[in-house]
Amino acid sequence: AQKVTQAQTEISVVEKEDVTLDCVYETRDTTYYLFWYKQPPSGELVFLIRRNSFDEQNEISGRYSWNFQKSTSSFNFTITASQVVDSAVYFCALSVVPGGTSYGKLTFGQGTILTVHP
Amino acid sequence: IAGITQAPTSQILAAGRRMTLRCTQDMRHNAMYWYRQDLGLGLRLIHYSNTAGTTGKGEVPDGYSVSRANTDDFPLTLASAVPSQTSVYFCASSPELSDTQYFGPGTRLTVL
Numbered sequence: 001a002q003k004v005t006q007a008q009t010e011i012s013v014v015e016k017e018d019v020t021l022d023c024v025y026e027t028r029d030t031t032y033y034l035f036w037y038k039q040p041p042s043g044e045l046v047f048l049i050r051r052n053s054f055d056e057q058n059e060i061s062g063r064y065s066w067n068f069q070k071s072t073s074s075f076n077f078t079i080t081a082s083q084v085v086d087s088a089v090y091f092c093a094l095s096v097v098p099g100g101t102s103y104g105k106l107t108f109g110q111g112t113i114l115t116v117h118p
Numbered sequence: 119i120a121g122i123t124q125a126p127t128s129q130i131l132a133a134g135r136r137m138t139l140r141c142t143q144d145m146r147h148n149a150m151y152w153y154r155q156d157l158g159l160g161l162r163l164i165h166y167s168n169t170a171g172t173t174g175k176g177e178v179p180d181g182y183s184v185s186r187a188n189t190d191d192f193p194l195t196l197a198s199a200v201p202s203q204t205s206v207y208f209c210a211s212s213p214e215l216s217d218t219q220y221f222g223p224g225t226r227l228t229v230l
Contacts, residue, residue, distance in 0.1 A: 045208060045221035047220060097216055106151075106153075106163070108160035109160055110159065111160055
């Protein structure tokens, strides 16, 4: 079975601070995918990134960066110079390649509520 | 319009009533999913379909049924709603299973 843990329930920062959202996952599969989604106050789920288990290269997209470390089963998300518009709930998720009893479902963490104050 | 639409946006329903939540995508994705989102629990998969004509059970399928008559539509039915089914329901689709899933805007359902 797969499990995703986001230990930080809520984080509060002041604008322009850097903030890191932690994500730890569990799976016995060697091939899997990791995701981050953003859920702003409007409620929709916005896809941010997808990484496969064979690609541990860190990724940067503007103010967003992701650090994937298989050795610690972590896929952390950092926002640099946070802005008020970054306020949202952020979900980390995991899926494995369909096969056997797996059907490629996303297993979500509980989410981290990020509030960025002006 | 490219993407996923869900209807209704919100609904208040008496316990025991039957309700169908609609989901339509126009991206020609093969796989579709229904999740429910509850505070502190993240999103949990109810049912999924990897292609038209086939469906499967997710983590929390009890009390729900789905059908997939064609590629675009994936309705979720509550045969006899109960208060514990009060939740926000999200439909999602992906080109194939394990591909990136894209979500609809959600339906907020309250069962009294």
